[in-house]
Ligand SMILES: Nc1ncnc2c1ncn2[C@@H]1O[C@H](COP(=O)(O)OP(=O)(O)OP(=O)(O)O)[C@@H](O)[C@H]1O
């Protein structure tokens with residue numbers, strides 16, 4: 001008997017790409033299930049149940065096992081550092097994590113960096129031997145250097161449009177980001193056939209390059 005897979009799906013910009021990837025892999029996922037207010041979506045034809053979560057919470061649901069698997073950006077995975085398996089690079093929602101500042105930035109005595117990713121940023125500056133104060137913000141990070149909260153920010157760059165419109169420059173690109181398939185450690189053993197079959201189907205679609213990145 002096939003077991004139902006509980007899948008933590010991030011609401012927002014990853015959802016459409018991830019569900020399109022699942023469809024390309026032959027899974028009957030209806031369009032626009034994310035446009036209702038329903039948070040738990042049974043998908044019996046795909047032997048799945050979608051749990052529509054805030055992206056940053058996906059690793060938590062998977063670590064606790066209330067979701068067997070999940071889809072999440074590498075940025076969130078590095079920041080949250082949860083005890084989960086990373087199974088597959090899905091190659092979607094591609095962007096990069098960068099250090100950003102005003103064009104005339106010069107290192108001062110006390111440096112302050114604003115970011116949604118305090119763990120990632122702190123680790124990077126520690127490894128560089130640079131002493132900086134890291135301030136956590138939850139969005140519109142580009143505001144910080146514009147209004148004097150911070151000298152620089154660590155944030156995501158995709159098209160560069162946000163930087164351009166706010167007169168900021170990308171100073172250092174730290175790493176590339178794509179979305180990953182993650183699994184709960186116990187589920188990976190208990191539902192190995194289902195999870196492995198899904199990985200194989202997704203891997204095939206990714207290899208064939210049928211993905212809208
Ligand atoms: N331009 C981009 N900016 C930010 N993240 C991007 C971008 N492009 C792709 N991503 C990826 O999409 C993921 C989810 O982004 P999204 O904006 O949907 O969620 P969020 O930043 O947690 O937003 P919210 O707090 O509004 O729910 C990010 O974690 C990252 O992996």
Ligand SMILES: O=P(O)(O)OC[C@H]1O[C@H](OP(=O)(O)OP(=O)(O)O)[C@H](O)[C@@H]1O
Pocket residue numbers: 138139140141142155156157158159160161162163
């Ligand atoms: O290079 P771009 O294509 O302009 O994309 C980068 C922007 O997108 C993200 O913000 P998001 O839209 O998630 O809003 P937020 O500031 O509320 O996090 C990110 O934090 C940048 O601000």
